[in-house]
Amino acid sequence: MKVLSVKASKREYEIVLEKDFSRLSEKVEKLFHGKLLIVYDQNTHPLFSSDVKRQLANYELLEVILPAGEDTKNIENYVRLLSFLAENNFTRGDGVLAVGGGVIGDLCGFVASTYMRGITYLACPTTLLSCVDSSIGGKTAVNLAEGKNLVGAFYAPSLVYIATSSLESLSQREIECGLGEVVKYAFLDKGVTLEDVKNGEVEDLILKCLEVKKKYVENDEFDRGERAKLNLGHTIGHAVESLSGYAFSHGLCVAKGIDKIIDISCKFYGHSEEKKKELKALLNCKDFDLSIDFSKQELLSKIKIDKKAESGAVSLILIKDIANIEVVKMPLEKLMELM
Ligand SMILES: NC(=O)c1ccc[n+]([C@@H]2O[C@H](COP(=O)([O-])OP(=O)(O)OC[C@H]3O[C@@H](n4cnc5c(N)ncnc54)[C@H](O)[C@@H]3O)[C@@H](O)[C@H]2O)c1
Structure with a gap:
């Protein structure tokens, strides 16, 4: 136990x-x-x-x-x-x-x-x-x-x-749904590694994810600051989820969202090709289908009505590095350009 x-x-x-x-x-x-x-x-x-x-x-x-x-x-x-x-x-x-x-x-x-x-x-x-x-x-x-x-x-x-x-x-769909959130923790904190996500024993993996979430919820129980970082991948993920008519599981959409966020973060911070490969390798370790069949206009139209889009800007959770996540208020035109 x-x-x-x-x-x-x-x-x-x-x-x-x-x-x-x-x-x-x-x-x-x-x-x-x-x-x-x-x-x-x-x-x-x-x-x-x-x-x-x-x-x-x-x-x-x-x-x-x-x-x-x-x-x-x-x-x-x-x-x-x-x-x-x-x-x-x-x-x-x-x-x-x-x-x-x-x-x-x-x-x-x-x-x-x-x-x-x-x-x-x-x-x-x-x-x-x-x-x-x-x-x-x-x-x-x-x-x-x-x-x-x-x-x-x-x-x-x-x-x-x-x-x-x-x-x-x-079901496989529900397992994949959970894994989308599991892989998110590996971006948030070094307490969950690529090896854990890929080959970890289930009890151990769950405990490691809970330890990461525990840090966030204890530091910001009422979601007024740091806890927002737990939404990594969710803004674009929710847009895909909604545009697809909920055909994909929530967690898979989060993984698709993280994939797009890696691309955006690489452009925003000017990450090297090597850094990009490292980030993508972490996300790809569970063979998610990361394709998104919607245009950036379609995604943006959904993001705009998301509660995070206020006065022409959106709060995006970007990846400076593994375990170095930042909330960035980004004008929608800038997001359009980076997408
Ligand atoms: N409170 C929070 O912090 C928080 C965080 C993330 C998500 N959520 C909420 O969680 C909900 C999604 O949760 P979910 O993904 O667990 O969905 P869910 O509760 O709908 O469960 C998914 C499916 O799995 C089935 N199921 C459950 N346990 C099973 C088992 N052991 N074996 C076989 N089938 C089983 C369910 O009957 C259901 O059909 C959403 O409403 C979301 O808003 C809340």
């Missing part, structure tokens, strides 16, 4: 990495004695509910199963879960456990943050993306028709328990 401790302003919480769910009861019993609502999606329920329930047999448990996919992260399900808690007489001593990817995690975290002004939130992330990214840092949210993550709160979990064997059932 590996354990990482994360300090948030309201509490310090553990992220536990274990092969299976066998240590879940021990960890939960140390911090919680109320009743628990366990929320799954349709894919995670058949895979994990019997293991999770066996571990938590001493607790009064209720279960809700939601449809899988981004559409589930909506206000209707948020209200539905709040009502479910109220109808079942949940009080401040009770809690919510999310078993699933970032969708179930973001939704349950937000429910827990607001029900009776905050009840215990526990998480078992089961996608690579949620293990390395959404489960740490306390961002919770639901989407509105007007845009993603528009309603939410910063709310730290009390425990994150990762059973690494739960990742074995992930």
Whole structure:
């Protein structure tokens, strides 16, 4: 078992990495004695509910199963879960456990943050993306028709328990999605190396990524400065994701975005060919399909409506070097020229 401790302003919480769910009861019993609502999606329920329930047999448990996919992260399900808690007489001593990817995690975290002004939130992330990214840092949210993550709160979990064997059932698309974020960490910090990304054992790789994200979220919990660097590759990545009609996974789009950012950074900083090769080699170590079939005009039109484009300029996260990342406010004409 590996354990990482994360300090948030309201509490310090553990992220536990274990092969299976066998240590879940021990960890939960140390911090919680109320009743628990366990929320799954349709894919995670058949895979994990019997293991999770066996571990938590001493607790009064209720279960809700939601449809899988981004559409589930909506206000209707948020209200539905709040009502479910109220109808079942949940009080401040009770809690919510999310078993699933970032969708179930973001939704349950937000429910827990607001029900009776905050009840215990526990998480078992089961996608690579949620293990390395959404489960740490306390961002919770639901989407509105007007845009993603528009309603939410910063709310730290009390425990994150990762059973690494739960990742074995992930599709190739979901693995690639997580790897896009994993490779991002290798650009942010030397704590994740090319060798780790290429050949690392999964538990070790997840822990190394979490250690990088931990630094950012502990230094800038409420996302007012440094934490923005975690968005490396995301501005162009989101544009590709949206233009493709979400045909590609989020993480693959992040990798495509990082590829473009390498090109832009090389021109902006005047990097040598050798430096460019080094940066590209790191990105290419997982054989992502980095092609982008959209013109720079199409990309820019999406970037402009992205929330980061204010008064004709966009905040871009550029790569001065590996582990040397900079936020640069760039006029859109300059971006057009560099693209
Ligand atoms: N809070 C944050 O800081 C943060 C950071 C990054 C992303 N996010 C959010 O995370 C969400 C995306 O998360 P995601 O990529 O985990 O998507 P997801 O939760 O939709 O999961 C992806 C798919 O994998 C399935 N699945 C989950 N675990 C599985 C398993 N072990 N085996 C087989 N299938 C499994 C799900 O049912 C779903 O179909 C987005 O809503 C995004 O906004 C939040």
